[in-house]
Amino acid sequence: MNKRILSILGPVIIIVLMIIFRYIFPNKITFLTEVVIFSIYVMGNNVLMGYLGYTSFGQPFYLSTGAYSAAIYFAYFGGNIFMAMLVAVIVGFLLSLVLAPGLMRLKSSYFTLINAALCAIGVFVFERLLIDITNGNDGLWFRGNMTATPFLDVRYPKNFFFFVLLILLIALYLYQKMDKSALGISMKATKANPEKMTFIGYNVFLIRSIGYSISIMMSALAGALYAINFGFVNPSLGENTRAIEVLLATLIGGVGSVFGPFFGALGFLGMKDIVSSFMSRWEFVVGIITIVVLFKFNRGIWGLIQDGAGLLQSRKKREKTVKVEE
Amino acid sequence: MEIWITAIIYGLATSGILFLVSLALSIGYGLMRVVNMEAMLYYSFGAYVTYTIISVTGSFILGALGGMVVGAGLGLIVETQLLRKIYDRPMMFTMVVTFGVFMIGIGIIQFVWGLEPKPVASPISAIVKIFGGVQIPAYRLLIIVVAIAAYILIQLMMNRTIIGKALRAGIDNRENVEGLGVNINKIFTITFIVASAFAGLGGALNAPLVMVGPYMGFDMLLFAFITVILGGLGSIKGTMVAALILGQVINVGGTLWAPLAFVGPFIVMFFTILIRPTGLFGKEI
Amino acid sequence: MSTSLIETQGVSKIFGAFTAVDKVDFGIAENDAVGIIGPNGAGKTTFINILTGNLIPEEGKVLYRGEDITTIKIEKRIAMGILRTFQLVHIFDNITVYENLALSFYRKDENRTVPFNMYLVNFLKRKKIREKVEEALSVFELEKKKDDIVGNLSLGNQKMLEIAMAWIADPDILILDEPFAGISDHEIDDILIILKKLHHKKTIIIVEHKLSKLTELVDTLCVMHEGKVIASGPCEETLNDPEVRKSYWKIEE
Incomplete structure (x- = not known):
């Protein structure tokens, strides 16, 4: 019962939490915006990792594909922010159409490694092959080209924060629907036992491809939001070294849960924020956290929250039964 | 004409390095079904130790030996303290754990040696003339010779020694071999140490050719992955053949069109995997 | 014959x-x-x-x-x-008994190999599915285990569930x-x-x-x-x- 209440109130709690943070830490607005965008990115990865059982070391590639799609749109075609996001999602979708037929036939280990390779190709393409379009390492700057949006001008960081929060709310809502839908359950079932899925008559390849596609479109959307937030994009967004960030955030939050990705993003970026204030390079810390989370903490923050709620619930029940006995 | 012969020979040297470095990945998978992402630590620590020993003693041979010893030592620690305990966990788990170890290793390198890349001077500056006038640095030929020696050594170890026989039987059926009174864990460890020593040697040999930096392992990781995926995870012969192919793709391809040196290997791997999802010599997992 | x-x-x-x-x-x-x-x-x-x-x-x-x-x-x-069960149980151990049965029934009922049309509908609560799954639960005496994650069931119950999954697809x-x-x-x-x-x-x-x-x-x-x-x-x-x-x-x- 408590689990159900948590999942109904989940999106609302998350949004309220972020708004409270916004007013407690008014000078941390850039950080909070990043948390929200990163959550969407982590949710995308969670589809692969938690629902389909694929670990990808290539998520930065999909992120930077989205970011560059938006950036190229702003730099050469127009200034509409919604259009940029749409372009990014469509490019992500087309990319997944091209890649899914190959990737979704692979065993998990090969999938991981091929994605790492994709990431390297992505950096190469954005940094060198398309240098005339993307300006290579100098990055593509376009802040001046963005036009105002009606009602709420999201070009201002203060407004943009609420804008991404709204997108997160919609994303969480759809994500929750997906979790309970036939698609979500068949993805989880495919992760557990693909042979049996074939045996009860489902098309495992297509189910995986749809999940993969959702994952990439979410990453691309997050990429576009990153681009809009920074006003420029450079190839470092898609570097291999950053692949671990999204994996770790997914693990910290709790793999395969609906609200885990948000808490993972918050936990991870929070830690990064604290550590980086007294350490310029933090690979060492990331490594240690990864191992601690995997060995000691494998249900993640969301798992802890659920356990906590479960404890409260059982205590209440005990109190009730005591009263009845009296 | 000259330029192509040079490219081919440089390619063979690249293959040599790739083979030495990828062996630990391939053997780690072959033995324990673990994709050990931390394997590139042996390579980068090997290179750094070589750099340090050269700057103290000036001897490259001592440096390379030091690199090998450190690589082997790290392999010993990682195999006995980590890999052995996690090999039956899901693939996702082991990959992320070993990647975490890799990150910790990079962090340690940053603390000890700093962020600045370090140059290492080539120990042999002689130029050899072959095929009537094609000039090749002797050092590249040395790498080729060392790699061939390493391949012969590991093949002899796998096929001619009792260790290799027990090993192959042990991969197929652990319990049977243990029932015969063989300590299969010890044999796995020895094999893994040999592979990580080779990775350390690869780092030592590659140090004069590239700058020694904290992220050198990361750059090499990608190429090592391509090598083992192309060859088939777990196959030593496959690793060798893949290294030979990639060395040529990088150097001859790079001579044709410079960007091929970087993307060529990825393209080759993509098409191979699409046609043969288990790589050239890989078995169905 | x-x-x-x-x-x-x-x-x-x-x-x-x-x-x-x-x-x-x-x-x-x-x-x-x-x-x-x-x-x-x-x-x-x-x-x-x-x-x-x-x-x-x-x-x-x-x-x-x-x-x-x-x-x-x-x-x-x-x-x-033509449906079968396996010598070694083949079920989905990361979801609940109810979801296992619903998934099996949904395939038969909708006759689709990909459940994409159901993306935004909580299909678990649809009347038709609920009724059929409840029926299966009572025939196979699994009512009490309805919301348990399958991985936590006994092997006997898991075998029962596998047969129920085949049965529910009629x-x-x-x-x-x-x-x-x-x-x-x-x-x-x-x-x-x-x-x-x-x-x-x-x-x-x-x-x-x-x-x-x-x-x-x-x-x-x-x-x-x-x-x-x-x-x-x-x-x-x-x-x-x-x-x-x-x-x-x-x-x-």
Whole structure:
């Protein structure tokens, strides 16, 4: 019962939490915006990792594909922010159409490694092959080209924060629907036992491809939001070294849960924020956290929250039964 | 004409390095079904130790030996303290754990040696003339010779020694071999140490050719992955053949069109995997 | 036997030098229950793999309602109503009992191989699905376990769930591969009680290694030995067949 209440109130709690943070830490607005965008990115990865059982070391590639799609749109075609996001999602979708037929036939280990390779190709393409379009390492700057949006001008960081929060709310809502839908359950079932899925008559390849596609479109959307937030994009967004960030955030939050990705993003970026204030390079810390989370903490923050709620619930029940006995 | 012969020979040297470095990945998978992402630590620590020993003693041979010893030592620690305990966990788990170890290793390198890349001077500056006038640095030929020696050594170890026989039987059926009174864990460890020593040697040999930096392992990781995926995870012969192919793709391809040196290997791997999802010599997992 | 729902005519399956199934003729009429018995390695599992399409025989034909399905793919046979369970349980252990059953029913009901149209609907709560799943839960006595994650169930319950998953998809033929293997006598009895409820309502083929419990359930036995059917017919008669006594019983005597 408590689990159900948590999942109904989940999106609302998350949004309220972020708004409270916004007013407690008014000078941390850039950080909070990043948390929200990163959550969407982590949710995308969670589809692969938690629902389909694929670990990808290539998520930065999909992120930077989205970011560059938006950036190229702003730099050469127009200034509409919604259009940029749409372009990014469509490019992500087309990319997944091209890649899914190959990737979704692979065993998990090969999938991981091929994605790492994709990431390297992505950096190469954005940094060198398309240098005339993307300006290579100098990055593509376009802040001046963005036009105002009606009602709420999201070009201002203060407004943009609420804008991404709204997108997160919609994303969480759809994500929750997906979790309970036939698609979500068949993805989880495919992760557990693909042979049996074939045996009860489902098309495992297509189910995986749809999940993969959702994952990439979410990453691309997050990429576009990153681009809009920074006003420029450079190839470092898609570097291999950053692949671990999204994996770790997914693990910290709790793999395969609906609200885990948000808490993972918050936990991870929070830690990064604290550590980086007294350490310029933090690979060492990331490594240690990864191992601690995997060995000691494998249900993640969301798992802890659920356990906590479960404890409260059982205590209440005990109190009730005591009263009845009296 | 000259330029192509040079490219081919440089390619063979690249293959040599790739083979030495990828062996630990391939053997780690072959033995324990673990994709050990931390394997590139042996390579980068090997290179750094070589750099340090050269700057103290000036001897490259001592440096390379030091690199090998450190690589082997790290392999010993990682195999006995980590890999052995996690090999039956899901693939996702082991990959992320070993990647975490890799990150910790990079962090340690940053603390000890700093962020600045370090140059290492080539120990042999002689130029050899072959095929009537094609000039090749002797050092590249040395790498080729060392790699061939390493391949012969590991093949002899796998096929001619009792260790290799027990090993192959042990991969197929652990319990049977243990029932015969063989300590299969010890044999796995020895094999893994040999592979990580080779990775350390690869780092030592590659140090004069590239700058020694904290992220050198990361750059090499990608190429090592391509090598083992192309060859088939777990196959030593496959690793060798893949290294030979990639060395040529990088150097001859790079001579044709410079960007091929970087993307060529990825393209080759993509098409191979699409046609043969288990790589050239890989078995169905 | 033209009245057979599914029948084979001289099917053989050869693995290298080993003939696993050797020119087997077999048939089962609608709503009958047949037990295929025989010692380990007699070719029972190979034979039902031929029926379900996991293996394609080297020679012979498989007929279903008089139609040749020898080379038809697994998925098509499933759509035709041939469903099976496995010797080692094949279920989804990361979701609940309810979800397992719903997934199996949804496939049959909607006749879609990809559930994408249902993306935004909480299909678990649809009336049709709920009613059918509740029915399955009560037939297989799993009501109490409804919201349990399948991975936490006992092996007996998991086997029960696997049979329920096949049953809920309303197959024409239900093929059970060693449903009693690896579970306690008590759990076997539970499954027996449920299977008896289906007797003469479904066409059932049961492959079993032990036959003590089987005779309570099936009308016809089919004894396999070294890839051949050495006897078939009513239980008692078959078990007293001299050929069977010679080649099969000597192992258990």
